[in-house]
Amino acid sequence: MPFLEPPDIRINFGGSMFGRNVASPTVSIVVPVKNEAANLREVLPLLPQVHEVILVDGNSVDGSVEVAREVLPQVRVVRQTRKGKGNALAAGFLAASGDIIVMFDADGSADPKEIPLFVQALVEGADFAKGSRFAADGGSEDITRLRSIGNHCLNFMANTAFGTKFSDLCYGYNAFWRDLVPVLDLPGLDLPAPESGMLWGDGFEIETVINCRMAAADVTITEVGSVELSRIHGESNLRTFSDGFRVLRTIIAEHRRAQRQTGAVVSLEDARRYRHPHADLVEVAGPALASRTA
Numbered sequence: 145m146p147f148l149e150p151p152d153i154r155i156n157f158g159g160s161m162f163g164r165n166v167a168s169p170t171v172s173i174v175v176p177v178k179n180e181a182a183n184l185r186e187v188l189p190l191l192p193q194v195h196e197v198i199l200v201d202g203n204s205v206d207g208s209v210e211v212a213r214e215v216l217p218q219v220r221v222v223r224q225t226r227k228g229k230g231n232a233l234a235a236g237f238l239a240a241s242g243d244i245i246v247m248f249d250a251d252g253s254a255d256p257k258e259i260p261l262f263v264q265a266l267v268e269g270a271d272f273a274k275g276s277r278f279a280a281d282g283g284s285e286d287i288t289r290l291r292s293i294g295n296h297c298l299n300f301m302a303n304t305a306f307g308t309k310f311s312d313l314c315y316g317y318n319a320f321w322r323d324l325v326p327v328l329d330l331p332g333l334d335l336p337a338p339e340s341g342m343l344w345g346d347g348f349e350i351e352t353v354i355n356c357r358m359a360a361a362d363v364t365i366t367e368v369g370s371v372e373l374s375r376i377h378g379e380s381n382l383r384t385f386s387d388g389f390r391v392l393r394t395i396i397a398e399h400r401r402a403q404r405q406t407g408a409v410v411s412l413e414d415a416r417r418y419r420h421p422h423a424d425l426v427e428v429a430g431p432a433l434a435s436r437t438a
Contacts (some may be wrong), residue, residue, distance in 0.1 A: 151377040165243045170195035170366045172242030176232035178202035180250040181211040182377040188216040195242040202230040221427045225333045230350030239425040247317040252376035254317045262319035270366035272358045275317035281369030305399040306359040316351040327361045349394040357399035
């Protein structure tokens with residue numbers, strides 16, 4: 145499936161533009177979902193008590209939304225506007241109202257007990273807390289030897305390109321201060337999907353895009369050791385070779401993007417829009433939801 149090249153826009157955003165609530169930050173957990181009802185039934189009750197849990201649904205047909213509302217009545221539901229995990233995360237980021245955003249997969253591979261470790265890293269001075277299976281106290285119940293070798297090779301390429309010290313570029317368990325959403329510069333939710341392919345940043349390249357753009361913006365990055373658990377139900381969508389080449393292409397494209405930008409700083413007013421959540425994205429349970437899922 146072809147992808148469009150990333151847009152020629154850069155937001156270089158420092159971590160100190162806004163005063164942050166480091167004493168008692170509120171936390172938004174963003175959970176992208178597509179047909180994960182069985183996993184949600186087991187995972188959502190294990191989440192720590194936080195400001196909000198935002199479930200971003202990708203037109204699930206297995207009752208994922210209904211299960212989420214059953215086991216976690218206070219969950220906030222957002223519908224993504226195009227297909228792809230990147231679009232789902234973008235919608236969740238814009239709907240979030242907490243000081244900190246945690247990216248959390250619904251398949252059971254992320255350990256909810258680690259969320260306080262990510263929050264602690266941010267409170268102690270990081271802008272972006274990057275989960276790593278290869279840092280101290282990290283590990284994986286799922287990664288194969290071949291994928292591990294590929295990940296190390298991709299780490300080397302990304303670190304060379306961006307001057308970083310990532311030990312696990314391809315892991316998607318991350319957290320960051322919400323005032324850094326402009327750094328990501330993800331495709332607008334109202335943009336139409338192309339006739340073929342996907343908008344750059346809408347697909348599974350999203351984790352690499354986020355890592356590269358945080359690095360290009362020179363924010364403070366701290367790695368947090370994380371243990372990747374096995375998926376509880378269902379089969380993984382990961383494809384070793386095709387996903388590896390996708391990540392490689394993403395590193396190259398994002399490096400070119402960073403090299404050709406002029407480094408214009410986002411205006412204060414533009415950035416402040418991200419301080420005010422898009423409450424209109426959140427659905428209210430009731431007849432309207434039933435009619436949309438019928």
